[in-house]
Amino acid sequence: MEDTWIIPKAWLLTLVAGFLIGFLILLWMFVLGPLFNQVEYNNYNNSPQHIQAVAQKFSDDCLQISEAKDPVTVKAIEQDIYSVAATVDLNLVHMPDATRACVDKALKDVTHK
DSSP states (O other), X not given: OGGGGHHHHHHHHHHHHHHHHHHHHHHIIIIIHHHHTTSOOOOOOOOHHHHXXXXXXXXHHHHHHHHOOOHXXXXXXXXXXXXXXXXXXXXXXXXXXXXXXXXXXXXHHHHOO
């Protein structure tokens, strides 16, 4: 008689385990998951070292643009300036007026194709 209840008990245990796993997944999706998404992420790196490195990169890129003769090369450098500019607040970057004008022109050229 005891042997006949082994298979139904196994099915019942599997069913309960499945409901428990499903409940844990739903708990994570609707309760615990959203709690982790409330963290504020700052995509800008405002450390002085990073800002100085960005200013130097802009200066180097503008020098390359002034020496480039191929329009494809100029567009690639402008794209590079655009991608680097996305990592900082440009108001915090101290650079010479000529470099700032070059960066502004490159950003304008990339965004207004």
